[in-house]
Amino acid sequence: MKTDYLYSWLKIHKSQPTFKAYPKDLPELQSLLRELKSKGLSYNFVGSSHSYNGIQCVEDNVAIIFDGSGLKSIEYDYATQEVTVESGVTIEELKFFLRPLGRQLLNSGNYMKQRVIGALVTGTHGYGHENAIMADGITAVKLLNEDGEIVEINDEATLKYLRVSFGYLGVIVSIKLKTKPNEQYKVTQKLLTLSNLQTTLEDIGDKPHALTMFPYSDAEDPYIGLVFLEKLDSYHPPKEVSVGTPTIGSISWAIIKLFWTIDARFPIIRPFVQRLIGIFARRREDEIIITSPEDLDYLYDYHPMLESERNPSILKKFFTTTFTAYNIGVFVPRNELVDLFSFIHTLGKRFKNQRPRRYFKNSIGTRYVGKSTKSAMAGNFEVESYSVDIFFSTTDLKFAEAVQDEIAKQFTVRPHWGKSILKSYLLENITPEVLENFKQKRQEYYSSGLLRPNLGELDLES
């Protein structure tokens, strides 16, 4: 029996599962696992199905989906200041739960509709020196083995492999996470050029920072937007902003969507639009914003309140067509970033001048993620790194693959499990001992092999 399709973000990948199951509670999930084992049916787990690379889309599998109403409990422990979350909870729900308690997650990605579990197990990250990988905040996991039995794990040696495990080691029914008090930041935004990048990064050191390169903004020395955060020790009034109004909001969105449609149809305009950045850059002052301690999305939207609660900025949205793009992401060591930017700039010029012409979909996003010592399969494990996001039109999948291949030939790339195109070379820079231990954990909990995420070319069985 076949069911309807399961789609990844922007419908780039799809699969037709044997059937889709939406467990409402723990007993239902346990009996489902037992039934699948007795019938020898293969399966995989799905959160919000937002991973770009289709790791969650597997043909002919039973798709066990947490994007429903079940497994929604959130509990806060006042003594340990940790929060326990079930698999159906989204990042947004968790953030809203924590806010009135004056607490927040150690870090967070750019979007809040994902399930906490889906985000954690793929190595979703924000930025900063410590705990940039959200899963670094996990202190305990409740896992079901293939017989549906509960295994509670809180020893570091096993958590290290479970934190980022992309649904390969078993179904996680709940996790316990560290929280931190709500914080306030001074955010500085500036524009620089590639030739100034090295010295600027040396000045910034370990401050949390993110960069956005506009590859077509200048033929020789492209512009880069830089944002860095400094934590404030005492309260400062945050920047005032007004709540959006429906009329202005709808008109602004209509203009933005029209521009996005034109951009998708005529990518040839992208170099021209990016050249404008160069023209404005010469007149632009650095911008400093004080975030609100209650803010839920300050890591990507520095103005107080949620971005969705205000009228959209038309100018800013012109330069964020990335939301409508296919995103490939990899991690590279910190000392390779400047060379990587030069390389991508050159690649952009080369592909733009070939026939057919190919264009990046806007900017190259990069975040400093420090190094993780807690999540063995994370892209920054034991290596101080940047995560690099490259965006493509949804019709340019071959181009995206060619770019990832070229980068992998020159740089020490490691995978982002929800964004990288899963090709065999991504395992080359993972320490052999880490890979071996990860495979052993799989044998411990899931020796039947019925649990199968879509790992593309990656061979974790041999």
Ligand SMILES: Cc1cc2nc3c(=O)[nH]c(=O)nc-3n(C[C@H](O)[C@H](O)[C@H](O)COP(=O)(O)OP(=O)(O)OC[C@H]3O[C@@H](n4cnc5c(N)ncnc54)[C@H](O)[C@@H]3O)c2cc1C
């Ligand atoms: C608009 C947008 C913005 C994004 N921003 C960022 C960002 O800022 N930083 C970043 O790092 N990433 C980002 N991502 C990537 C995204 O965070 C990850 O791909 C994440 O996995 C998506 O979560 P999900 O709930 O949709 O998981 P899914 O895509 O549904 O599943 C991902 C994996 O999780 C596994 N899984 C799901 N539930 C369970 C479970 N209960 N037990 C075990 N395994 C399970 C699945 O098997 C699958 O392998 C973004 C994606 C989008 C679409």
